Amino acid sequence: MLRVHFTAEDLFHVTFADGPLPMVELAMAMVAWQRTDEAAVFGPWRGRVGRELPGRVRPLLDLLRPDGDNPPFVEPYAATLEEGLTAVREAAPGLTGGQLARAAARAPGPDSWLRALWRRDRAAWDQLEAALTAAHASVVAPHWARIRQSFQADVAWRTRLLAAHGIRTCLASTHPAAAWSGTVLEIDRPPHYEVRLGGRGLLLMPSPFWTGRPLVAEYPEGPYVLLYPAMTPLPLVGPGPAAGALDALLGRTRAAVLQQLVQRRTTSELARDLDISLPSVSEHTRTLRAAGLITTERDGRAVLHAVTGLGADLLRSGA
Structure with missing residues (x-):
């Protein structure tokens, strides 16, 4: 807890x-690629990233693990990539043996590269900078x-x-x-x-x-x-400008689900009316429910969804 x-x-x-900050989002993107949760949303995205990531990004997997509990030096709060890379380099003298032990214990492979990094070996730090730059160019910059x-x-x-x-x-x-x-x-x-x-x-x-x-x-x-x-x-953010503020917040499909639920509907009715799959409906309603925008209850074999007061406020405001 x-x-x-x-x-x-x-x-x-x-x-x-x-x-958003580029180095933080870079770290989170690398973490998200390694996770297995939210498969309905992130599954196809993870597949594309796996095909597109260059091989020189591989060292980052020793530092950026799926739980997100990453060494702070590799995800500095910098406004630009260039400032972030400088901050990463400047962190080298402050790295401790305890931090090395923690990183090595979490790394999926041998710790020889990590040990070279902590020894301030220039080649290792050049390799880290190249990995960060390549990962940013692949998973962050095109989608900023x-x-x-x-x-x-x-x-x-x-x-x-x-x-x-x-x-x-x-x-x-x-x-x-x-x-x-x-x-x-x-x-x-x-x-x-x-x-x-x-x-x-x-x-x-x-x-x-x-x-x-x-x-x-x-x-x-x-x-x-x-x-x-x-x-x-x-993965749910459209590639172009959203049609409205509600689409920008929720994504077009999820906004459409919320709008449909001004009247109570079943999961099957939502899938039919919006022409999306049942797993997709379940993913959208789960997120809307977690945000307090809809309620869900079971009526026999049917699962019924309806907008809450907060969800209705959001629909009225378009915010």
């Missing part, structure tokens, strides 16, 4: 990041407009949620298993991790690649960072 302890000061200092679209739509929706229902509801919406116990935000998913913000506040950063429970990162300066799955993952 993740437990994040807030003080009153922290609750006054919850803000959203200004935009869609990454920004997903980020901005998520922030727009949660800002409205914050204004209408308060900070506790906004933070609890970042994961289906999130709930409050007093001033502690609890997310009932492993592994156990306890964070005390201590007045530093929290910066919210949605990622269209991340599919697991929210991650908390600590940096020496500034607030803690909560990285969580954006409401619309990258």
Whole structure:
């Protein structure tokens, strides 16, 4: 379980990041490629990435593992790729033996390259920079407009949620298993991790690649960072401008599902009316339900879905 302890000061200092960061999204993309969850959404994307990634990206798999608990130095909070690569290089003197042991224990193969990296071997660091550059060119740069679209739509929706229902509801919406116990935000998913913000506040950063429970990162300066799955993952973001604000937030198909549920419908009816598969309907309704936009109940053998008050507000506002 993740437990994040807030003080009153922290609750006054919850803000959203200004935009997605290339090195963070690069790390999350590499993580997402290795994960096996959310197969209905990410399965085809993972197949394409596997075919398109150049071989020189391979060393990154020793550092960026599927659980997302990555060494901070390889995903710096930098505004550009160039600034990020510089920050990665500058982190070399600060790497510790304990960090090496942790990275080596999680790596899927031999640790010889990691040990060379920690010894500040120039060839190893050149190899790391080449891997980061190639991965960015393959999985981030071509899709940056869609990454920004997903980020901005998520922030727009949660800002409205914050204004209408308060900070506790906004933070609890970042994961289906999130709930409050007093001033502690609890997310009932492993592994156990306890964070005390201590007045530093929290910066919210949605990622269209991340599919697991929210991650908390600590940096020496500034607030803690909560990285969580954006409401619309990258594979569901259309390649062109969305037809409307609701499409930009949810993706066209998921927005259509929500609009259909102004009247109660079964999973089969949604699949028929929208001409999509039953597994696709189930994936969309699961996400909409987790966000509090629809309810689902069983009536005999049928599964019935309907929009909630919050979902109706979203449809009326088009936000």
